[in-house]
Amino acid sequence: METEMGFSRFALFLFTIALLSSPVLSDLVLSKVDRRIYLTSQIVRYTATLRVENEGSELVSEVLLAFPELQAKNLAYLTVSVNEGKGKQKVSTDDLPIEVVSPKNMPPAVSFYSVTLPKGLAPGDSLTLDVMAVFTHALQPFPEKITQADIQLVVFQDSAYYLSPYAVKVQSLSVKLPEARIESYTKLENTKVHGSEIKYGPHEDLPAFSYSPIGIHFESNQPFSNAQEVEREIEISHWGNVQITEHYKLIHGGAQSKGEFSRLDFQARPNVRGASAIRYLVATLPPRAHSVYYRDEIGNISTSHLWSDSKKTELLIEPRYPMFGGWRTAFTIGYGLPLQDFLFQSEGKRFLNITLSSPMVELVIDKLIVKVVWSGKSSFSSSLDPVFLCFQVVLPEGSKDISVSTPFPVKQWQETKISHLDIDGRPVVVLEKTNVVPEHNKYFQVYYKFNKLSMLREPLMLISGFFFLFVACIVYTRADISISKSSASYLAKQQWEEVQAAIQQVESIINRCLATHDKLEASLRDLSRTGDVQACKAARKTADGLLKDLSKELKPLLAFLQSSPSASQILPKVEDLVAKEKELQERVMTKHSTVVDAYERKSAGKDIENRVALQQQKITALKQEVDDLMEYIDEI
DSSP states (O other): OHHHHHHHHHHHHHHHHHHHOOSOOTTEEEEEEEEEEEOSSSSEEEEEEEEEEEOSSSOEEEEEEEEEHHHHTTEEEEEEEEEOOOGGGOOEEEEOOEEEEOOTTOOTTEEEEEEEEEEEEOTTOEEEEEEEEEESSOOEESSSEEOTTSOOEEEEEEESSOOOSSEEEEEEEEEEOSSSOEEEEOOOTTEEEETTEEEEEEEEEEOTTOOOEEEEEEEOOSOOEEEEEEEEEEEEETTTEEEEEEEEEEEEOSSEEOSOOOHHHHHHOTTTTTTTSBOOEEEEEOTTOEEEEEEETTBOOSEEEEEEOSSOEEEEEEOSSOBOTTOEEEEEEEEEEEGGGTEEEETTEEEEEEEOSOOBTTOEEEEEEEEEEEESSOOOOOTTSOOOSSEEEEOOTTOEEEEEEOSSOOEEEEEEEOOTTOSSOEEEEEEEEEEEOGGGOOEEEEEEEOOGGGGGHHHHHHHHHHHHHHHHHHHHHHSOOOOOTTSHHHHHHHHHHHHHHHHHHHHHHHHHHHHHHHHHHHHHHHHHHHOOHHHHHHHHHHHHHHHHHHHHHHHHHHHHHHHOGGGTTTHHHHHHHHHHHHHHHHHHHHHHHHHHHHHHTTOOHHHHHHHHHHHHHHHHHHHHHHHHHHHHHHHO
């Protein structure tokens, strides 16, 4: 019953579209539409072949694709290409440019994508387009919670008719399921079921925005591996290595697990007592990957397998526990790659050419962060030494003129990373992409300039460091460093101790001044509460006397510090502290006088606040400066 209600809501949505649609864009007609929807994994893949005809009298340069907003928000990947072949010899050209548009007089609940044709479609001409769309989170578990022994059932909703702003002459739909077991599905005219495939159509002569809601409730025990966040770091070392580190936060996005988990039952009958659980993950790495390591949050993962041949390296990881619906885990993998396989030169620049997304098979990534860091050092790692927990491309220190070329739009910015032996820091290119699917794992390029002589910077720093260390050891062993009361070092130490004692007295006086300021502020608060102006003036008179006495105590201390050579470095900060306190004192007195005068004139409270607002801001800023100077002096 609940499923039928869901189907009814979807039907109502499409019905609204039909009511709102208007007969525009009638120059184009889809003479034939063949759609195929693959539901064999958690990622819904949609392909369509559209035969487009121009029956109008003007040249057409774009074709609109329409998706309901409920689907468009889960649209992760969309490509369109022109099919220039026939029959089995179909040949598709490069992907056509696509952009999101908002045509006038179109239904508001539909998202439109404009496909720019390579050349205009003349009146009477036709062409065939191949459309591929990939959706995430399009399969909804039903029921939403299952036990360890239950199979996983999911619901998929769509329309048997192709949603298009153009009329369609002939169309058909094929839905491929992972299993032949189907709980229920919408039956229409010309509907056939062949094993794990449902076919709708053909349907003929349908107007624009035609709809026919369908729902399929079927068994799908494929694990719903969903990474809430993947951080990848790519570190380039011109000593011959590309180090990649990937950090995963993984969740099983399928039906939630309820009840107790029995490992005994799972191990005895894993295909029955945990059919939809994530038992292992597979990562397809480049063929010459080396130094592969992996770990979870509390150490090394217990079980893994690694296979390698001339085409690929395959890493199979078994988590510490089988993951059921709603369960989470986090782990890190890392590996090295030969630099010569991924770094090239072109037109005076070097460029890194490497895949962008995760190597994990059939993984949906909600948020992917890629950081490219340049490093002048070799970056090999073992399973005992963690490196990074984010996807970065680390370029060598000294790289410049950096630019990035990606196969699809991503959010990008630059950072700087400081590591051991760095002077200026290494440039870091950060790329961010949401709703990532395996189709996004394409090559991207990072271009930059780098002088080979910069590679000698760090070795020379190490050599110089060791050289000066040895010289210092020689000097230390041969120099007489004994201390006597008549020696210059002893006298310097004694003078410094006297300077420190004087500075402590200065700080004590400043603190007493600040306490007096606080009392004046307290008298203003009492004034606002009681309205006793005379008491406030008495507090002011007392504060004036205290501050004058403290100022007299401060003068000989400042004179001593000014005359002492040992205080030459700290003296500017002390004088700055005294000056700031003096300015703060004047601001507090001014504020006090302003408030008292206002009360004597019986001004409104809001008036008083407005008059002292700017003064209070300056007082707050000065207090912060005094605190910072006090803290700085304490650390010396």
